[in-house]
Amino acid sequence: MGVILATSGYVVAGWGSLGTWATNLDLGPFEPHRPAAGAAAAIVGGVLIIAALLPRRKPKKKSAPMAFGQDLEPQAQPVVAQPAVAQPAPAPAPKPLPHPEPVAPPAMPVAVAPQAPPPSPKPETFAEMRLRLVALSHNESWAEAARILAAMKRMAQTHEEQAIVYRDLGDFARGQGQADEAAEAYETAVSYAREVRQARPNDDTAELLAGALSGVGDAAEAEGRLDAALSAFEEALALRRTRGGREAGDTQAQRALSVNLERLADLREDRGHRMRALDLYRESYDIAGRLAAADPARFGPDLAATRARMNELEAKIQG
Numbered sequence: 001m002g003v004i005l006a007t008s009g010y011v012v013a014g015w016g017s018l019g020t021w022a023t024n025l026d027l028g029p030f031e032p033h034r035p036a037a038g039a040a041a042a043i044v045g046g047v048l049i050i051a052a053l054l055p056r057r058k059p060k061k062k063s064a065p066m067a068f069g070q071d072l073e074p075q076a077q078p079v080v081a082q083p084a085v086a087q088p089a090p091a092p093a094p095k096p097l098p099h100p101e102p103v104a105p106p107a108m109p110v111a112v113a114p115q116a117p118p119p120s121p122k123p124e125t126f127a128e129m130r131l132r133l134v135a136l137s138h139n140e141s142w143a144e145a146a147r148i149l150a151a152m153k154r155m156a157q158t159h160e161e162q163a164i165v166y167r168d169l170g171d172f173a174r175g176q177g178q179a180d181e182a183a184e185a186y187e188t189a190v191s192y193a194r195e196v197r198q199a200r201p202n203d204d205t206a207e208l209l210a211g212a213l214s215g216v217g218d219a220a221e222a223e224g225r226l227d228a229a230l231s232a233f234e235e236a237l238a239l240r241r242t243r244g245g246r247e248a249g250d251t252q253a254q255r256a257l258s259v260n261l262e263r264l265a266d267l268r269e270d271r272g273h274r275m276r277a278l279d280l281y282r283e284s285y286d287i288a289g290r291l292a293a294a295d296p297a298r299f300g301p302d303l304a305a306t307r308a309r310m311n312e313l314e315a316k317i318q319g
Helices: 002-013 027-052 126-138 142-155 159-175 179-199 202-224 226-241 251-270 274-294 296-318
Strands: none
Touching: 002 274, 027 126, 126 142, 142 159, 159 179, 159 202, 179 226, 202 226, 202 251, 226 251, 251 274, 251 296
């Protein structure tokens, strides 16, 4: 094939002495490119001749692919006799590695039951709040006392609680020098206390109404309304006396009766009723004496003040 292509190219190109006879051959569409076509055919033929004359190399055997992570079984090979060769002594077997100590698995976290939130503090009752109010008043913690009073006013439900709240509001306002606010609060307390007294005419309601009336008397006296003050103190005293001496075991009731007697006595004296006023002071003195005998530290000063007023009245009457 190489010889044919080389010869044909030589002739078509018109090279050498043989080229004249082939000039009349029609190459069709390649006629304009006769020299180039002949030269290309001659070159290709020459390359094929040279390739045919060169020695061929034997192909190399492909190496077997390596398998990772697998045990390959060995292929059977023909047995060929070999001369006996002295085998070296077998190497001593390696000592077995000591077994590692068993490691305890990590402890699993123990599920802890969620703790219930601490119970919310129990709200104060009306009675507990009033006890705290009294303690704050004794300590003259007026700002906190005002806050407690406002909370008590919101909490009050019954007429009795309303009467207590407004009586305490009157005491607080009078202590702060707010005469008008005190008088209004005491009048409201009396209105609620009368309703309670009408529904439950017993000793407890008598003291509730008497306390509110005493507040009305104090506020009226401070404003110079002596007739209103006298009427309120007399009604309060009548309510406290209706208990028939059952207040003998009640320290607060006895002291309230003693104070009521003296407040009324002072008004009687202002009206010129000195003998009536002296009788009231003597009654109060007997009560104050019993209280001082039971608790000298607490009621001793009251007894001394009552004795001093009695001596003053007696001196006025005798003089």
